[in-house]
Amino acid sequence: MSTFKFDTVIIGGGIGGLMAAYRLRKLNPEMKIAITEKGNSLEERSCPANKEKKCVHCKICSITNGFAGAGAFSDGKFNLGTSYGGTLGEELGDDVAIKYIDEVDEILNMYCTSGAPVMYKSNEELKLKCLQNNLRLLDMNVKHLGTDNNFLTMKNLIEAIKSSGTELYKFYDCLSIKKTHDGYSLEYANGEVFYSKYIIIATGRSGAGFVSKFCNDNNVKMKSNHVDIGVRVEMKDIIWREFSSKIYEPKILYKTKTFEDRCRMFCFNQGGLVSAENNRGIITANGHSFAQKDKKTDNCNFAILSSIRFTEPFNQPTEYAESISSLANMIGNGNVLVQRFGDLIRGRRTNEHRLAQNTVIPTLRATAGDISLCLPHRILTNIIETIYALDKVAPGTANDDTLLYGCESKYYSIRPVFMNNKFELIDNIYIVGDGSGICRGLSQSGAMGIYVADCISGNA
Ligand SMILES: Cc1cc2nc3c(=O)[nH]c(=O)nc-3n(C[C@H](O)[C@H](O)[C@H](O)COP(=O)(O)OP(=O)(O)OC[C@H]3O[C@@H](n4cnc5c(N)ncnc54)[C@H](O)[C@@H]3O)c2cc1C
Numbered sequence: 110m111s112t113f114k115f116d117t118v119i120i121g122g123g124i125g126g127l128m129a130a131y132r133l134r135k136l137n138p139e140m141k142i143a144i145t146e147k148g149n150s151l152e153e154r155s156c157p158a159n160k161e162k163k164c165v166h167c168k169i170c171s172i173t174n175g176f177a178g179a180g181a182f183s184d185g186k187f188n189l190g191t192s193y194g195g196t197l198g199e200e201l202g203d204d205v206a207i208k209y210i211d212e213v214d215e216i217l218n219m220y221c222t223s224g225a226p227v228m229y230k231s232n233e234e235l236k237l238k239c240l241q242n243n244l245r246l247l248d249m250n251v252k253h254l255g256t257d258n259n260f261l262t263m264k265n266l267i268e269a270i271k272s273s274g275t276e277l278y279k280f281y282d283c284l285s286i287k288k289t290h291d292g293y294s295l296e297y298a299n300g301e302v303f304y305s306k307y308i309i310i311a312t313g314r315s316g317a318g319f320v321s322k323f324c325n326d327n328n329v330k331m332k333s334n335h336v337d338i339g340v341r342v343e344m345k346d347i348i349w350r351e352f353s354s355k356i357y358e359p360k361i362l363y364k365t366k367t368f369e370d371r372c373r374m375f376c377f378n379q380g381g382l383v384s385a386e387n388n389r390g391i392i393t394a395n396g397h398s399f400a401q402k403d404k405k406t407d408n409c410n411f412a413i414l415s416s417i418r419f420t421e422p423f424n425q426p427t428e429y430a431e432s433i434s435s436l437a438n439m440i441g442n443g444n445v446l447v448q449r450f451g452d453l454i455r456g457r458r459t460n461e462h463r464l465a466q467n468t469v470i471p472t473l474r475a476t477a478g479d480i481s482l483c484l485p486h487r488i489l490t491n492i493i494e495t496i497y498a499l500d501k502v503a504p505g506t507a508n509d510d511t512l513l514y515g516c517e518s519k520y521y522s523i524r525p526v527f528m529n530n531k532f533e534l535i536d537n538i539y540i541v542g543d544g545s546g547i548c549r550g551l552s553q554s555g556a557m558g559i560y561v562a563d564c565i566s567g568n569a
Pocket of ligand 1: 120121122123124125126145146147148172173174175176177178179180181182183184185186187188194281282283284311312313314315316319384386395396397541542543544548549550551552554
């Protein structure tokens with residue numbers, strides 16, 4: 110066992126942790142900084158599902174864990190505003206949050222070396238079309254790098270951080286943090302112990318368990334938050350082309366008729382692929398797309414999620430969402446389920462035969478089945494109503510051959526109560542990114558990383 114002493118240790122090498130490291134180094138050339146990451150280096154991250162076409166339940170999921178974090182193989186859509194992608198604007202004020210989001214953009218521009226990203230501006234005509242159909246189109250400027258360009262940009266950024274003297278440790282799964290007389294010790298699953306004055310927790314969504322354990326151990330209160338549960342929807346790309354060609358990523362809100370719940374369509378992938386991700390042993394659906402034309406598919410995909418906010422006494426929203434996804438895995442023999450919309454409406458399961466006849470060819474090998482057996486009635490009703498509402502602005506969305514993959518969920522449940530507006534949990538321990546319960550995307554997670562680095566450096 111070896112021990113190392115640092116001024117700042119960042120736990121987690123996603124965009125939140127990377128941006129924090131980048132800014133700390135800029136402001137503190139002499140600072141001894143380490144990023145410790147549970148997963149592999151970016152170049153060595155590889156998902157067996159790319160070959161096997163199905164999730165093989167790796168102990169450490171290469172899609173969500175490793176340097177560059179959950180965004181490594183993402184579509185690289187950077188939301189240049191605060192309308193969605195988190196609540197950093199509410200926490201810091203829109204002007205300050207946008208200033209930091211712009212700084213993330215500037216840094217990425219420096220390392221984006223394989224072609225100019227595409228910018229998509231908001232569109233009044235589509236906004237009106239949606240409003241006329243009880244739908245609210247969220248508008249914001251979006252910069253799209255594409256999976257391949259995003260990967261290279263992150264690789265360049267990591268190289269720059271490394272060559273600036275920051276130490277990068279892969280396969281360092283932090284188990285606990287303990288107080289010492291002059292700082293903190295960090296214990297890792299591989300037996301190593303690091304010491305540091307400052308710690309930035311940047312463990313993302315996959316580190317939810319780590320954050321809640323830290324908060325429990327240190328009497329940091331947690332606010333119960335909400336979960337979003339639903340499905341990944343896949344159809345022919347042409348159906349949403351009017352939107353995707355003008356704004357690239359339609360993000361649409363709908364208030365459902367039966368329950369007046371909020372449902373949202375988001376994470377749109379033009380010419381994309383549906384993917385499976387392993388969240389603590391539970392396999393859920395997601396999606397991405399490549400910028401390169403030869404890697405495009407004939408399909409597009411997006412998530413439709415129903416938001417649920419729990420009230421007292423229930424305080425385990427993440428576990429609730431995980432139970433629903435586990436149920437889908439149980440029915441799907443350890444895999445995500447896929448069902449044709451037409452079968453769902455007719456109350457029958459999709460079987461391999463019907464799937465083979467489908468005009469929409471699935472881009473993920475999932476288990477043909479019946480999602481109505483695992484999604485609660487209220488959530489299922491919300492999803493069906495949203496699909497019919499979306500069909501009014503993009504006819505064809507509610508086609509029989511539209512595919513629904515279950516389940517997809519997003520949890521933001523662990524929302525610690527911070528000591529101050531520097532996102533400090535206890536003395537000199539800060540939290541950034543998705544793991545804070547504030548961010549839900551790349552731009553805001555990166556922005557929060559830079560902001561906290563400024564706070565530590567006395568620059569905020
Ligand atoms: C398939 C997919 C596509 C996406 N597409 C987009 C998109 O196009 N645009 C967008 O804005 N957002 C997208 N997102 C969301 C985006 O990736 C996240 O919001 C963002 O990555 C959050 O950054 P983060 O640094 O907070 O956390 P993460 O990126 O999750 O990084 C956290 C890191 O911490 C590590 N870690 C966790 N626990 C520990 C521990 N105990 N010890 C050490 N390390 C630990 C993890 O291995 C991980 O690498 C996508 C997400 C996925 C999964």
